[in-house]
Amino acid sequence: MSHARLEVKNLSWRPSKKAPNILHPTSFTLDCGRILGVVGANGAGKSTLLRTLYRYQAPTTGTIEVDGQNIWTMAPRAAARIVAAVLQEQPNDFALTVRDIVTLGRLPHRLGFSSPGRSCAQIIETVMEQADLSALADRQIGTLSGGERQRVMMARALAQAPRLLVLDEPTNHLDIQHQLELLQLVKSMDVTVVVSLHDLNMAASYCDDILVMEDGHNIAFGPPKVVLTETLVSSAFGVSAQLEQLSKSQINHFSFQLNS
Structure with a gap:
């Protein structure tokens, strides 16, 4: 990639x-x-x-x-x-395995109805490892949790390179x-x-x-x-937003309450 x-x-x-x-x-x-x-x-x-x-x-x-x-x-x-995309929708073909789903990501790189080549197989294994899916490779998608299925969809998108x-x-x-x-x-x-x-x-x-x-x-x-100010967030979301800075991490944190 x-x-x-x-x-x-x-x-x-x-x-x-x-x-x-x-x-x-x-x-x-x-x-x-x-x-x-x-x-x-x-x-x-x-x-x-x-x-x-x-x-x-x-x-x-x-x-x-x-x-x-x-x-x-x-x-x-x-x-x-x-361009690759991962959407909210989960796959509904529960008979496919994790490797089957991830392999679909290589379709744009294949010619006609050719089978995945050696380089495709290597890419598939690499992205499954990155997504911590290697141990689940032969599991059917329907047996996975929602979080695991979303990682599968991420791996499929990444397989598109x-x-x-x-x-x-x-x-x-x-x-x-x-x-x-x-x-x-x-x-x-x-x-x-x-x-x-x-x-x-x-x-x-x-x-x-x-x-x-x-x-x-x-x-x-x-x-x-720069962008996430109290004023802008309050206006865009229709709430009262309060910005706090977590001192140790220097990360901005928002808390919210409904406007009365």
């Missing part, structure tokens, strides 16, 4: 010509190897933005460039060698331990990452940059300590 520079220029999306924008014109640049956390209240447009990044829905306006290449002008197979990894709420429905393990795995990867997260404290701890969204608008972009 090798990380890439992501440039989003004037990107917007609406479901039809007569419908209002769900995602309003948005621009930002994410440098190579950085992790971008996309945060905002429910309905802020986070998933809509991410769906354009992993080529699920075509932008209404604007471009998405990875190392200067517009991913929406590429053939799907070529784009899948550059992408330069950009898009994660849509990857920690949803996971307990705290598995959330932390998954985010630590993301941080250890040599790949540029865009991840949407609900937990602001996790976003501040694991992300290099933060994009805050509100009603489909990009209202702030930059390092967590």
